Amino acid sequence: MSDMLSIGASGVRAYQAALTTVSDNIANAGTAGYTRRTTTIREVAAPTSAKITSTSGMGSIASGVVRNADDLRAAGVRSASSDLARTEAGATWLDRIQDALTGNQLSDRITDFFNSAKAVAADPSALAPRATMLESATSVANAFAATGDALATTASDLDASAGAAVTQLNSLTAGLAKVNAGLARATPGSAGAATLADQRDQLLEQISMIADVSVSLDGYGRAAVSAGGGGPTLVQGEGAASVTYVLNDEGALSFATHDGSGTHAFGPSGGALAGIADGALRIASARETLGMIAQDFVSGVNAVQAQGQDLTAGAGAPMFEAGDPATKIAVVLGDPRGIAAASPGGGVRDNANLARLDALRSSGAFEARMTDTVSSNAAALSARQTLSDAQTAIRDSAVAQRDNASGVNIDEEAVDLMRFQQAYQASSRVIQIARETLQSILDIR
Numbered sequence: 001m002s003d004m005l006s007i008g009a010s011g012v013r014a015y016q017a018a019l020t021t022v023s024d025n026i027a028n029a030g031t032a033g034y035t036r037r038t039t040t041i042r043e044v045a046a047p048t049s050a051k052i053t054s055t056s057g058m059g060s061i062a063s064g065v066v067r068n069a070d071d072l073r074a075a076g077v078r079s080a081s082s083d084l085a086r087t088e089a090g091a092t093w094l095d096r097i098q099d100a101l102t103g104n105q106l107s108d109r110i111t112d113f114f115n116s117a118k119a120v121a122a123d124p125s126a127l128a129p130r131a132t133m134l135e136s137a138t139s140v141a142n143a144f145a146a147t148g149d150a151l152a153t154t155a156s157d158l159d160a161s162a163g164a165a166v167t168q169l170n171s172l173t174a175g176l177a178k179v180n181a182g183l184a185r186a187t188p189g190s191a192g193a194a195t196l197a198d199q200r201d202q203l204l205e206q207i208s209m210i211a212d213v214s215v216s217l218d219g220y221g222r223a224a225v226s227a228g229g230g231g232p233t234l235v236q237g238e239g240a241a242s243v244t245y246v247l248n249d250e251g252a253l254s255f256a257t258h259d260g261s262g263t264h265a266f267g268p269s270g271g272a273l274a275g276i277a278d279g280a281l282r283i284a285s286a287r288e289t290l291g292m293i294a295q296d297f298v299s300g301v302n303a304v305q306a307q308g309q310d311l312t313a314g315a316g317a318p319m320f321e322a323g324d325p326a327t328k329i330a331v332v333l334g335d336p337r338g339i340a341a342a343s344p345g346g347g348v349r350d351n352a353n354l355a356r357l358d359a360l361r362s363s364g365a366f367e368a369r370m371t372d373t374v375s376s377n378a379a380a381l382s383a384r385q386t387l388s389d390a391q392t393a394i395r396d397s398a399v400a401q402r403d404n405a406s407g408v409n410i411d412e413e414a415v416d417l418m419r420f421q422q423a424y425q426a427s428s429r430v431i432q433i434a435r436e437t438l439q440s441i442l443d444i445r
Contacts (some may be wrong), residue, residue: 003058004434010059011427014041017062018420022413025190029408033202036068036408037194064189065195073402074201075215078208080395082263082270085209089275089392090385093158096279098379099287099360100150107370110297112136112428120341121351125311130336137319141329144294148327151287157375158283159247166245169210169273173225173240180222181238188220197221207234212270217417232257232264245273251284253277266326289373291326293366298322298329300360305333308340316340316353367418 011218018039023290044058050154116133123129179200186193200223207213213234214226225235235259241259248254253276256265268274298320305316317340319333333339342350361367 004148004437005113007059008427008430008434010044010061011426011430014039014060014062015420015424015427019417019424021191022416022420024092025408026413026417027057028273029410030411033198033205034408035194035198035406037065038068040064040066044283048243051373058149065191068406069197070402070405071217073398073405074204076398077395077402078205078215079270080391080398082208082212083203084388084391084395085272086212086275086278087269087384087388089272090278090282091275091381091388093154093276093279094282094377094381094384096154096157097240097282098121098374098381099288100147100154101290101374101377103150104143104146106140106147106375107367108137109140110366110370113140114357117354117357117422120339121200121288121354124341124351124354125348127336130311130341132416133339134331134333137333138331141298141320144290144297144327144329148287148290148294148325151283151290152325155251155280155283155287156274158279162245162247162253162273162280165210165272166243169243170240172203172207172210173235173243175237175240176200176207176223176225177240179203180220180235182323183221183239198265210237210271211268211273227257227266228269231266233259233261242391249383251287253280282380283347286373286377287325289369294329294371294379295322297366298326298365301357302363302408303358304353304360305340307343307356309342309344309346309349309350310340311337315340315344384411 018041021037022304025036035123040061042063044061113133113136116129116136120126120128120133179196182196183193183200186196200221202221204213204215204225211234212228214229214231217374218224222237223235224233224237225231233239234243239259241257243255243257245253245255253273254265255273256263258264268277299322301320302318305319308316310316311404317333317338319331319339321330321332322328323330341354342348343352346352
């Protein structure tokens with residue numbers, strides 16, 4: 001009778017643990033990052049000796065909680081998330097560049113300036129067209145300056161975004177190191193260890209959205225994380241490296257890790273950091289191109305001025321002055337009569353020098369260069385957006401496959417709930433029958 005009582009009691013304890021796990025699964029069916037768990041129940045075998053061989057067991061025991069995790073699918077989600085984060089971050093900065101390049105209508109202002117010069121050529125002695133041309137000069141100077149400022153603001157915002165991403169990465173790796181410490185102390189197969197493993201996987205996914213990483217797990221479930229493929233270590237055991245970044249004078253981003261072994265440079269090929277680095281290069285290129293156009297425009301117009309004669313028969317004076325950066329253009333010619341429309345000695349009705357300005361428009365190709373810059377950026381932005389759509393579908397598919405393998409299925413949990421409930425009730429009935437039988441034997445005596 002004592003065997004029946006102990007066997008029944010072991011079944012009650014085992015299936016109570018199983019019911020607790022199922023209840024936990026159901027309660028967390030909608031919890032992000034939660035991995036379905038099962039309770040492992042095994043037989044408690046009777047001891048054997050050379051003289052006595054038992055053919056019956058001694059009941060059952062819940063030997064631990066097992067996470068139904070799929071490490072390969074989890075790695076697939078991290079990889080897809082990293083690729084998508086890079087593309088989305090890159091697209092964000094391409095969109096900002098597009099706004100900066102087009103927001104001040106610089107190409108239109110350049111066109112207006114050269115068209116106003118044609119109006120002066122039609123009537124070189126009239127002051128009204130000359131005043132209009134100076135107004136157009138002021139507009140184009142302001143457009144250059146505003147466009148340059150917009151790109152500078154974009155670069156400053158990118159710098160701040162890079163700093164925020166690096167700060168978040170350091171916070172996540174420090175958090176992962178703490179979870180590793182918890183896993184080392186947790187009892188294997190316990191609910192606590194399973195909870196820590198869920199936290200570990202969530203942190204790894206968040207880290208992969210900032211920088212692409214390689215991950216390996218030890219026997220305790222602790223994650224060792226290195227940057228990219230074979231890059232420097234970010235997390236090892238209970239220690240985490242510190243990541244820093246530098247935005248150099250050329251507008252390029254560089255990253256490094258710092259730990260007990262020293263400083264190690266790395267270049268992320270995935271995650272938001274890679275997208276931000278791509279954006280930094282695009283911004284730097286756009287600023288360089290705009291600066292060259294501005295410089296060529298100022299020097300070209302001033303050179304035409306210098307070759308001509310103004311309305312007072314004086315030598316043409318500079319119309320523009322470039323600052324630092326070159327897009328900081330100022331109009332320094334304040335008198336409309338100072339526009340050098342005529343060739344030297346040509347008189348007030350001569351417009352020959354303005355033909356050189358028309359030639360400059362063709363040779364300098366200022367409008368075409370701006371259009372090419374805008375079009376190139378727009379094409380890159382469109383390609384990124386298309387790629388983002390494809391990578392979003394890939395990531396969604398990877399998440400679905402992982403969740404199908406490790407997520408909670410309410411229908412399955414309902415079946416397990418009824419199964420374990422019946423087993424629990426049956427074990428309780430075994431205890432009841434053993435007691436009743438024992439009492440009957442005692443009553444006979």
